[in-house]
Amino acid sequence: MNLRSFFDRTPGFSSLPGIRDRTTLLLLLLALLAWTAGFSFWRDGGDLRNRRALAEGRFNDLLAVLREYRSLAGESARGGEGTPAVLPADQDLLTTVSTVVSSLGLRSSMVSLSTASGRGGEDGVSITLEGITTENLATFLQEIERRGLTASSAEIRAVRGTPSSGKPPLRTLSASLLLGRA
Numbered sequence: 581m582n583l584r585s586f587f588d589r590t591p592g593f594s595s596l597p598g599i600r601d602r603t604t605l606l607l608l609l610l611a612l613l614a615w616t617a618g619f620s621f622w623r624d625g626g627d628l629r630n631r632r633a634l635a636e637g638r639f640n641d642l643l644a645v646l647r648e649y650r651s652l653a654g655e656s657a658r659g660g661e662g663t664p665a666v667l668p669a670d671q672d673l674l675t676t677v678s679t680v681v682s683s684l685g686l687r688s689s690m691v692s693l694s695t696a697s698g699r700g701g702e703d704g705v706s707i708t709l710e711g712i713t714t715e716n717l718a719t720f721l722q723e724i725e726r727r728g729l730t731a732s733s734a735e736i737r738a739v740r741g742t743p744s745s746g747k748p749p750l751r752t753l754s755a756s757l758l759l760g761r762a
Contacts, residue, residue: 638738642714645714645718648718649718649721649722652718652722673695673703673704673705673729673759673760673761674693674694674695674705676727676729677693677705677707677724677729677759678693680720680723680724680727681693681707681709681720683723684716684719684720684723686709686712686716686720689709689710689711689712689716690707690708690709691708691709691710692706692707692708693705693706693707693708694706696758702760702761703760703761704732704758704759704760705729705758705759705760706756706757706758706759707756707757707759708754708755708756708757709753709754709755709757710739710752710754710755711739711752711753711754712752712753712754712755713752713753714753717736717753717755724759725762728761728762729759729760729761729762730759730760730761730762731757731758731759732758732759732760733757733758734755734756734757734758735755735756736753736754736755736756737753737754737755738751738752738753739751739752739753739754
């Protein structure tokens with residue numbers, strides 16, 4: 581059965597007011613299809629605009645935290661809240677980092693702590709922290725710098741937690757750092 585015989589044999593197609601032939605019906609269907617596609621693209625565009633605005637807000641928040649961290653590091657170097665302590669050359673890096681983690685209450689967030697080669701083949705420490713907030717990470721980095729250590733490399737990832745009892749999902753960080761002497 582071809583399309584022409586379907587339209588000819590089906591009652592109602594020839595009796596629709598305003599539709600006299602197949603071409604008018606096909607044009608009407610194409611117009612409906614174009615309108616549906618346009619509406620779909622318009623909704624997808626709105627969703628993408630919302631996602632971009634959300635990502636831009638998150639990026640601006642990250643920049644604000646980084647600016648605050650840099651300003652706090654600058655105060656410490658100018659003699660703000662105490663002068664930076666210098667790590668004695670004979671003190672163990674693992675012990676120092678472990679002490680900082682314990683003093684800040686991040687022991688439960690520490691996944692791994694091990695010795696590693698720093699830049700230029702110097703002694704270094706590799707540490708991985710998971711489930712920490714940006715404030716905890718900034719405080720950890722400030723305390724490490726105060727003790728005379730620097731982060732020579734870092735991999736920081738944002739992790740979305742699971743929502744609980746009507747609250748929005750928590751966003752935490754997972755950080756892998758390579759620390760060495762300043």
